[in-house]
Amino acid sequence: MSIKKKYNIRFRIWFYANEDKFLGKGRVELLERIKETGSITNAAKGMKMSYRQAWQMVNEMNESAPKIVVEKSLGGKGGGGATVTKAGEKAIQQFHEFENKVAQFIADESKKLKI
Amino acid sequence: MSIKKKYNIRFRIWFYANEDKFLGKGRVELLERIKETGSITNAAKGMKMSYRQAWQMVNEMNESAPKIVVEKSLGGKGGGGATVTKAGEKAIQQFHEFENKVAQFIADESKKLKI
DNA sequence: TTTCAATATGTTTTTAAAAGAATATTGATA
């Protein structure tokens, strides 16, 4: 039988803009769902999140980010909707890239541990 | 004027033993204070933590860790006390080492980001 | 055998966060 590791290591990363939390795992998922569905309402329905919370997250992101990440439209055909901006898509991509790099690093370093 | 970075990246790591959270930043601090003060009571007083919570953390750690990290003694001179075991000290050290490595990696990778 | 300070554990209260409910607003379009 193989040697069983005592510990495994988990992590989370966050993007901050100045001192404001800007992006984490949950917010990235929300952005991705907004991109897919075209609205905050439907994005929130897909995850365990109330519209209220999703809307607040979007607002906080837009306020803290250097550029708006979600463009919202109000009224009109379909009642309105929300789309992820280029800046938003870039942020999503950067987050995933960074997270993957850290995951790889941690996996590699974990192997070196004699615990 | 220098270019101002849009984002800075923060992180947290946790040691897991099987599927149980074993060690994080807060628990490491608790262990260090137990080591300094020789008791859960005084360790808890030093941070914003109730004795009850500190005691529970210690128990969870001891239950999930492969080896006990805090040795408790009950009654007797001084009422008893708590000491960090060799395994506990090693865990503290490993945690700091790993955290520092990840911090260094993230700092380096952050520099490469054009955001 | 009483004292004492710390561990051990149960119960209640407070607090903060999330959820939920309710309602108003918007604007294209039919």
Added chain:
DNA sequence: TATCAATATTCTTTTAAAAACATATTGAAA
């Protein structure tokens, strides 16, 4: 100009986590 679905916003309720409180237990030492 009435409709409609989504955004926007306020208010209330629930829930979960933390804190606070209370009390029992332990065992060396005086």
